[in-house]
Every structure is written in structure tokens, then in C-alpha cells.
Amino acid sequence: MEPGKVQSEGGLNVTLTIRLLMHGKEVGSIIGKKGETVKKMREESGARINISEGNCPERIVTITGPTDAIFKAFAMIAYKFEEDIINSMSNSPATSKPPVTLRLVVPASQCGSLIGKGGSKIKEMRESTGAQVQVAGDMLPNSTERAVTISGTPEAIIQCVKQICVVMLESPPKGATIPYRPKPATTPVIFSGGQVRADPLAASAANLSLLLQHQPLPAYTIQGQYAIPHPDLTKLHQLAMQQTPFTPLGQTTPAFPGLDASPPASTHELTIPNDLIGCIIGRQGTKINEIRQMSGAQIKIANAMEGSSERQITITGTPANISLAQYLINARLTSEVTGMGTL
Numbered sequence: 001m002e003p004g005k006v007q008s009e010g011g012l013n014v015t016l017t018i019r020l021l022m023h024g025k026e027v028g029s030i031i032g033k034k035g036e037t038v039k040k041m042r043e044e045s046g047a048r049i050n051i052s053e054g055n056c057p058e059r060i061v062t063i064t065g066p067t068d069a070i071f072k073a074f075a076m077i078a079y080k081f082e083e084d085i086i087n088s089m090s091n092s093p094a095t096s097k098p099p100v101t102l103r104l105v106v107p108a109s110q111c112g113s114l115i116g117k118g119g120s121k122i123k124e125m126r127e128s129t130g131a132q133v134q135v136a137g138d139m140l141p142n143s144t145e146r147a148v149t150i151s152g153t154p155e156a157i158i159q160c161v162k163q164i165c166v167v168m169l170e171s172p173p174k175g176a177t178i179p180y181r182p183k184p185a186t187t188p189v190i191f192s193g194g195q196v197r198a199d200p201l202a203a204s205a206a207n208l209s210l211l212l213q214h215q216p217l218p219a220y221t222i223q224g225q226y227a228i229p230h231p232d233l234t235k236l237h238q239l240a241m242q243q244t245p246f247t248p249l250g251q252t253t254p255a256f257p258g259l260d261a262s263p264p265a266s267t268h269e270l271t272i273p274n275d276l277i278g279c280i281i282g283r284q285g286t287k288i289n290e291i292r293q294m295s296g297a298q299i300k301i302a303n304a305m306e307g308s309s310e311r312q313i314t315i316t317g318t319p320a321n322i323s324l325a326q327y328l329i330n331a332r333l334t335s336e337v338t339g340m341g342t343l
Contacts, residue, residue, distance in 0.1 A: 016070055016165060019105040020061040020077075021140075021147060021180070027051060027059045029084050030077060037080065045072035058182040060105065067165060074161050078102065078154035099132070099151040104164065105180055108146050111135050113171035114164060125163050131156035133164075143180035175287075176328075176335035268322045270313040270329070274304060277311050279336035280329055287332060295325035 022030070031038050031051065042049050047065035063073050081100045089097065106114065115122050115135055125133050131152035139146055150160050272280065281288045281301065292299050297317035304311060315325045 014067055014169060015065065016067055016169070017062060017064045018070055018074075018161075018165070019145075019179075020063070021103040021105050021182075022059055022061055024057060024059065026081070027061065029080060030061065041073055041076045045069050045076060047073040049073060052182065054182070054184050056182040056184050060180070060182065067162075070165070071158060071162060074102075075154065075158050078157045082154050100154055100157060101149060101151045102157060102161075104148040104150065104161075105140065105145050106135075106148050106164075106168070107173035107177040108139050108144050109174040109177070110168055110171055111146050111148070113167050114148065121167065125160055129156045129159040129163065131160040133160060140180035141183070142178070144176065144178045145180045176331040178328075178331050265317055266319065266322065268315045268326070270315070270326070271310045272313055272329075272333075274309050274311055276333055276336055277301065280313075280332050291325055291328045291332075295321050295328060297321035297325040299325060 029037070030041070038049055038051070045065070046069040047063050050062045052060040063070055065073070078100050085098060085100065113121065116124070122133050122135065125131070129152070131150050134149045136147040148164070150157050152160070279287070288299060288301070295317070297315050300314045302312040302314070313329070315322050317325070
């Protein structure tokens with residue numbers, strides 16, 4: 001999303017990406033027999049519609065395109081859901097028609113703007129569109145995103161989505177966004193192995209941007225039998241938290257039977273360009289402290305050496321701690337680099 005391109009309140013010259021969270025049955029309805037429904041939606045709206053893979057109870061539907069194409073795609077999805085409701089009611093004694101409901105996935109840093117001071121913005125949206133809008137209080141698991149639920153008639157939903165898009169364009173996300181990825185029904189073990197493996201960070205901002213945007217994200221392994229698909233952080237986060245005295249975000253940590261309670265601590269070093277170190281440290285060290293707390297790793301940033309354009313970061317902890325710390329540092333860098341790209 002490039003806020004700099006907004007030329008009118010409707011933002012009609014902007015390319016947007018909107019993410020929807022759907023249950024398997026809803027996804028099936030959108031795909032249709034042999035993919036005919038989604039093909040028709042793509043052709044008629046002009047928007048790109050991608051559906052996340054995986055054997056998951058929930059799936060992410062990503063809609064990308066100019067705002068008018070996105071609104072057409074939303075309209076087609078809303079009317080399809082209404083059609084499903086009407087069809088299901090033909091065999092049911094219920095007389096009142098339930099509303100159509102869509103769930104958007106929005107970076108938590110933008111939710112304040114959607115709610116407005118004292119709830120003023122969300123109240124205005126409800127009153128002007130007739131749709132019900134609710135912003136979830138908690139972030140979705142292992143992400144920095146929240147669900148925004150919109151219910152009402154298809155017409156009310158389309159008007160509401162238009163208003164949400166305008167707010168999101170006026171208030172771009174702040175900091176790194178860790179996207180929500182639904183958990184598979186069973187977490188596959190990719191391979192078992194020894195050392196943690198991660199692709200090295202590129203030294204320059206341009207290479208870093210390419211590395212993080214265009215390559216598949218690296219898979220990490222943990223010593224022993226445990227392997228973790230990246231970036232599904234569920235197990236990684238829980239394993240890392242087993243080694244720390246606190247558990248963030250009010251989570252309880254389940255025990256992993258058969259896992260050595262204290263894997264040997266190891267050290268990993270990263271080299272980061274000086275001009276990107278600020279985004280990792282954050283104002284008064286807030287970001288680096290957040291990464292330390294979430295990962296459970298010790299992280300030391302070396303002082304700037306005279307004549308050097310790079311800084312050394314030393315991460316110490318269990319393989320799980322180190323993997324999670326690296327992932328969070330990557331997320332901060334990606335946000336900074338992609339942010340630079342839109343200036």
C-alpha cells in the first residue's frame with residue numbers, strides 16, 4: 001500500500017491489499033465447483049484474489065488491486081454469502097434472515113484510527129452505513145494483526161469497507177507487521193536436524209528487501225526431533241518461552257514431552273548496516289527490549305566502530321530463542337526497507 005498515491009478521499013488511484021479471514025466452508029463457496037466462482041470474481045472485478053493454502057480450519061483470502069476493483073470483489077463476495085444464507089434458509093424453519101458477516105485482518109497499529117477517539121470513528125461508520133463493526137481486543141495468535149468483523153446487508157458491508165479503506169490509507173501501519181497465518185490442523189515436521197538454519201541477512205538494504213520479499217522464508221530446525229515450519233511461530237514461540245522466566249501476552253506454556261528441558265545455549269552473530277540499526281533499537285530501546293522479551297534471547301548490539309558502516313549484533317540463547325529473535329529482527333528490517341521503498 002502506498003499512501004503517497006492517494007489523490008482523492010476515495011483513493012481511486014491507489015492499489016490496495018485487503019486480507020479476509022474465512023472458515024473452510026466460506027472458502028469453498030468462494031472457490032465454487034472446479035474454481036469457477038473465484039475465476040468469475042477475478043475476471044469481473046479485475047482484482048487479484050488469492051486463497052492461502054493448507055489444511056487449516058481457517059484460510060486467508062487476499063484481495064489486491066485498485067480500490068474500485070477491490071470494492072467490486074467485495075460486493076461479489078458479500079452477495080455470494082447472502083445467496084448461501086438464502087439457500088440454507090429454504091430448508092430451515094427460521095424466518096428472520098441472519099446478516100452477512102465478513103472478517104477483515106488489519107494491522108493492530110491501524111486499529112486505533114479505525115476506532116477513533118473515544119470510539120467516534122467506529123460509531124460514525126456504524127451510523128452512516130448501517131453495518132455492525134467490531135474490532136477484536138486481542139491480536140490474532142503469533143501476529144500483530146487483529147480481526148475486524150463487519151455484519152449487515154451486502155450494501156452496508158460494501159459502504160463500510162470503503163470507509164475502512166479510506167481510514168487505512170490515511171493512517172498507514174506503524175512499525176513491523178507480523179501477518180496472521182492460520183495454524184494447520186496438524187503441524188508437519190519438515191526435517192529433523194542439528195543446528196538452527198537461517199538464511200544470512202543481506203548486508204545492504206536493497207539486497208535485504210529482495211531477500212525478504214522474493215525468496216521463500218527460511219525453515220528453522222531445533223535440535224533433536226523438532227522442526228518448525230517458518231514463519232508459523234506457534235511452537236517456536238512456545239519452545240522459546242519455556243526457557244524464560246516470563247510468558248508474554250498472558251499465554252500459558254504447554255510442556256513438550258520428550259524435549260530436553262534445557263537445550264544448550266548457543267550464540268549467533270548478525271551484521272546490520274548502521275543506517276538500519278535504529279529501527280531495531282527503537283526509541284529509547286523500546287523495540288530491542290520487545291524483541292528480547294518475546295524471544296527470551298539475550299541480544300547485545302556492539303558500539304559503532306570508527307570507519308565501519310556496520311554494527312555487530314550478538315544473540316545468545318537456545319536455538320528456539322535465537323530463531324525467534326532472528327525472525328523478529330527480520331520483521332523490523334523488512335518494515336523499514338519496504339517503508340523506504342514507498343517514499
